Amino acid sequence: MTRSRWAVVALTTGALALAGCNAGSSTTGTSASPDGSASAKTGGAITIGLVAEPASLDFTQADGAAAPQLELTNIYETLVKLDNTGEIVPSLAKSWKVSDDKLTYTFTLVDNATFTDGAKFTAKDAAFSINRVKTGWVPSVKAAMDVVSDAKAVSDTELQVTLSKPSNNWLYKMTTRIGAMMSEAGIADLANKPVGTGPYVFSSWNRGDSIELKANASYWGKKPNFDTVTFKYFKDPTALNNALLTGAINVVGTVQAPESLGQFESAGKYQIIEGTTNGEVLLSMNNSRAPFNNLKARQAVRTAIDHKALMDTCWAGKGALIGSMVPPTDPWYEDRTGDYPFDLAKAKSLLQESGMAGTPIQMKLPANLPYATACGQVVKSMLEEAGFTVNLSQLEFPAAWLQTVFKDADYDMSMVAHVEPRDLPAVFGNPKYYPRYDNAKVQELIAAADSGTAEEEVTKMKEAAKIISEDAAGDFLFVLPNLMVADKDITGLPKNAIGESFDLSQLGRS
Amino acid sequence: MLVRILSRVSIFLASLLASSILVFLVMTLLPGDPARVALGVNASDEAVATLRHTYGLDRALPVQYLEWLKDLVTFDLGKSYISGALIAPQIADRLQVTLLLVVVSMVIALIVSLPLGTLSAVRHRHLDGVALSALSQVGVSVPAFLLGILLIALFAVTLGWLPAGGWTPPAQGPGLFARQILLPALSLGVVQGAVVARYVRSSVIDVMREDYIRTARAKGLRPMPALIKHGLRNASIPVVTVLALQLATLLIGAVVVERVFVIPGLGSLLLDSVSNRDLLMVQDVVMVLVVAVLLVNLLVEVLYVVIDPRLRTVGGRS
Numbered sequence: 001m002t003r004s005r006w007a008v009v010a011l012t013t014g015a016l017a018l019a020g021c022n023a024g025s026s027t028t029g030t031s032a033s034p035d036g037s038a039s040a041k042t043g044g045a046i047t048i049g050l051v052a053e054p055a056s057l058d059f060t061q062a063d064g065a066a067a068p069q070l071e072l073t074n075i076y077e078t079l080v081k082l083d084n085t086g087e088i089v090p091s092l093a094k095s096w097k098v099s100d101d102k103l104t105y106t107f108t109l110v111d112n113a114t115f116t117d118g119a120k121f122t123a124k125d126a127a128f129s130i131n132r133v134k135t136g137w138v139p140s141v142k143a144a145m146d147v148v149s150d151a152k153a154v155s156d157t158e159l160q161v162t163l164s165k166p167s168n169n170w171l172y173k174m175t176t177r178i179g180a181m182m183s184e185a186g187i188a189d190l191a192n193k194p195v196g197t198g199p200y201v202f203s204s205w206n207r208g209d210s211i212e213l214k215a216n217a218s219y220w221g222k223k224p225n226f227d228t229v230t231f232k233y234f235k236d237p238t239a240l241n242n243a244l245l246t247g248a249i250n251v252v253g254t255v256q257a258p259e260s261l262g263q264f265e266s267a268g269k270y271q272i273i274e275g276t277t278n279g280e281v282l283l284s285m286n287n288s289r290a291p292f293n294n295l296k297a298r299q300a301v302r303t304a305i306d307h308k309a310l311m312d313t314c315w316a317g318k319g320a321l322i323g324s325m326v327p328p329t330d331p332w333y334e335d336r337t338g339d340y341p342f343d344l345a346k347a348k349s350l351l352q353e354s355g356m357a358g359t360p361i362q363m364k365l366p367a368n369l370p371y372a373t374a375c376g377q378v379v380k381s382m383l384e385e386a387g388f389t390v391n392l393s394q395l396e397f398p399a400a401w402l403q404t405v406f407k408d409a410d411y412d413m414s415m416v417a418h419v420e421p422r423d424l425p426a427v428f429g430n431p432k433y434y435p436r437y438d439n440a441k442v443q444e445l446i447a448a449a450d451s452g453t454a455e456e457e458v459t460k461m462k463e464a465a466k467i468i469s470e471d472a473a474g475d476f477l478f479v480l481p482n483l484m485v486a487d488k489d490i491t492g493l494p495k496n497a498i499g500e501s502f503d504l505s506q507l508g509r510s
Numbered sequence: 511m512l513v514r515i516l517s518r519v520s521i522f523l524a525s526l527l528a529s530s531i532l533v534f535l536v537m538t539l540l541p542g543d544p545a546r547v548a549l550g551v552n553a554s555d556e557a558v559a560t561l562r563h564t565y566g567l568d569r570a571l572p573v574q575y576l577e578w579l580k581d582l583v584t585f586d587l588g589k590s591y592i593s594g595a596l597i598a599p600q601i602a603d604r605l606q607v608t609l610l611l612v613v614v615s616m617v618i619a620l621i622v623s624l625p626l627g628t629l630s631a632v633r634h635r636h637l638d639g640v641a642l643s644a645l646s647q648v649g650v651s652v653p654a655f656l657l658g659i660l661l662i663a664l665f666a667v668t669l670g671w672l673p674a675g676g677w678t679p680p681a682q683g684p685g686l687f688a689r690q691i692l693l694p695a696l697s698l699g700v701v702q703g704a705v706v707a708r709y710v711r712s713s714v715i716d717v718m719r720e721d722y723i724r725t726a727r728a729k730g731l732r733p734m735p736a737l738i739k740h741g742l743r744n745a746s747i748p749v750v751t752v753l754a755l756q757l758a759t760l761l762i763g764a765v766v767v768e769r770v771f772v773i774p775g776l777g778s779l780l781l782d783s784v785s786n787r788d789l790l791m792v793q794d795v796v797m798v799l800v801v802a803v804l805l806v807n808l809l810v811e812v813l814y815v816v817i818d819p820r821l822r823t824v825g826g827r828s
Contacts (some may be wrong), residue, residue: 058594
């Protein structure tokens with residue numbers, strides 16, 4: 001009797017569970033088979049595991065790297081794009097000419113591109129897209145378009161853009177999200193229905209889980225190899241790794257813990273791809289207050305850190321040592337690691353000379369960024385070895401860190417990877433930026449680089465990077481590696497993560 | 511009885527109001543500015559101020575609170591700061607996922623705890639009873655997420671029997687759904703089962719010492735039938751209380767377990783929203799959780815009255 005009563009309870013609960021059968025299914029479309037078993041080999045589908053899910057698909061209204069990573073070059077195309085070595089190459093623009101005064105850019109556009117709503121892509125759309133950045137966009141990245149004074153269509157395939165002053169950086173920025181080509185008819189509901197010209201179209205979004213793209217059947221360029229590409233998002237790095245190990249995904253798009261690569265190496269059925277990124281891990285110092293308004297104290301920091309040992313300890317030796325705020329893929333890269341070689345005795349004496357030995361350092365680290373957690377402790381102990389007193393605290397990233405360190409500059413030392421491309425001018429050319437580094441010479445060089453010839457740009461930027469390094473405006477720990485793990489037969493993965501997008505166009509299966 | 515229920519309902523409403531004030535205050539104390547997170551690192555102060563105005567964050571706190579309260583009462587949860595999408599459908603969608611997980615976990619917890627607890631009570635003077643009791647103590651000490659990680663390592667990564675995570679709505683693939691929910695529900699359910707088993711055990715031991723059980727034994731019933739026929743209903747009152755409390759724990763525990771198993775439930779929505787400073791979403795999700803927990807408690811109060819006839823009169827023992 002009682003036993004059967006419990007059975008009734010169990011059955012009732014089971015029925016309740018069945019009543020909720022559609023839980024989690026209110027999104028459109030179906031999610032890819034989490035087993036990956038059925039779809040992986042036959043239907044031309046691939047699932048890529050990543051960490052950060054976009055908050056919104058509309059990157060014209062909300063900031064964040066995850067939406068451009070998914071959409072740029074895949075759903076939206078740009079006039080010019082960045083190839084995997086960092087060169088600016090044609091995309092929707094076949095070619096472009098720059099006037100002698102470097103103020104007028106004339107782009108010749110492809111004539112066979114269409115938007116996914118069926119409309120033809122013309123110079124009018126290009127002019128509309130460029131002008132809308134200034135008038136309709138919200139996030140701060142739109143500032144890169146301020147230099148444009150006019151954009152107009154000369155004919156269907158010819159676009160003329162006039163700048164208010166010469167700017168090398170502008171063309172480069174046109175490879176980023178602000179260069180995304182949209183149409184006036186297509187922007188009505190960008191958060192739910194992105195309309196672009198790219199090789200893929202948005203299919204469905206299972207919020208909190210995955211976003212699915214389908215091949216664009218009417219794409220003007222080389223047709224993509226996969227019918228379906230699914231980006232699946234994992235907050236937890238271990239869950240991301242497990243998903244590949246159990247066949248739920250085909251690619252780990254970004255490895256969050258380099259020491260976890262060992263399990264994939266020993267399994268034998270995966271390929272490990274090691275490239276580079278734009279992410280300079282900057283040990284920032286607040287140049288506007290003691291102790292780091294003192295040159296010798298900053299130099300003591302740079303001399304006290306054994307960068308090779310640091311990278312070996314906290315990031316499994318993966319990455320590249322740089323010595324300044326320039327990643328190896330930028331045209332003005334120079335190895336500046338020789339400026340302050342590790343020398344503990346010298347660091348100690350520099351600190352004594354500075355007179356700042358008694359001033360404790362408030363080191364405020366972003367709490368939930370793996371490299372900061374791993375490397376912060378190592379930096380702390382290396383600095384203490386040299387005689388610094390370090391008070392380490394952690395701040396939730398991004399919100400709390402942005403408020404305290406970034407906006408209020410209430411810190412002495414912090415650590416964050418600056419992943420924005422070509423970000424030296426933003427970080428060290430603006431005295432209000434959180435390192436509060438104010439050097440007129442550097443600002444002059446940056447301005448001259450932007451307005452000069454291509455050669456001048458390289459030499460001036462090299463010089464600016466040299467001054468920043470010698471001035472010890474910060475310490476440049478290393479450049480984050482781009483680490484991916486994939487099934488052995490996946491080809492065409494973007495080796496370097498140096499633009500804003502995860503370029504799917506070359507992806508295939510051998 | 512009616513008075514009793516009415517008083518419980520008014521306590522329920524007062525608790526709701528108090529929680530809403532608390533939730534709102536905690537949100538205002540949270541460091542970080544939603545507008546700055548939305549605009550990105552290089553945003554100018556003017557742009558941040560404009561967006562704060564759009565969000566309505568520049569209004570006086572009491573005004574913001576009352577507006578929110580008005581919206582809550584009319585079941586209008588508003589739009590997300592970050593995505594601009596309506597909040598209510600998102601919460602409804604995620605809540606279903608979490609509830610399914612919680613219900614399945616609860617079933618597992620009951621399957622584990624009732625036989626285990628009763629058996630270890632009946633045999634509490636024997637070695638096997640003590641061993642069962644010790645085992646449940648171990649279960650109590652293991653956090654659900656840790657058990658989850660261990661289960662994944664064994665059943666998904668090493669043996670390859672079950673998926674390491676993910677979520678498929680049952681209507682789309684019942685088989686896959688069952689395979690995917692098994693490990694997360696086990697990690698929540700086994701730990702909860704161990705907790706509940708300890709209460710079942712002590713409750714049954716108490717009941718077995720009661721006079722009416724001795725009387726039943728005296729008239730010739732053997733221990734198990736005596737317990738089942740006369741004891742279980744009495745023993746179930748404290749257990750029902752604990753189950754209700756555990757339901758709240760399960761809801762909260764699901765937040766972490768959802769992350770380990772990559773389940774798009776209410777917990778992951780909450781964590782994402784906190785990190786994006788999508789404050790309105792956070793407030794609404796937390797209020798939904800508060801309502802759920804308070805509702806369960808209210809139901810338990812009512813259930814007592816059903817189980818225990820002594821409570822049906824106003825002056826009854828509470």
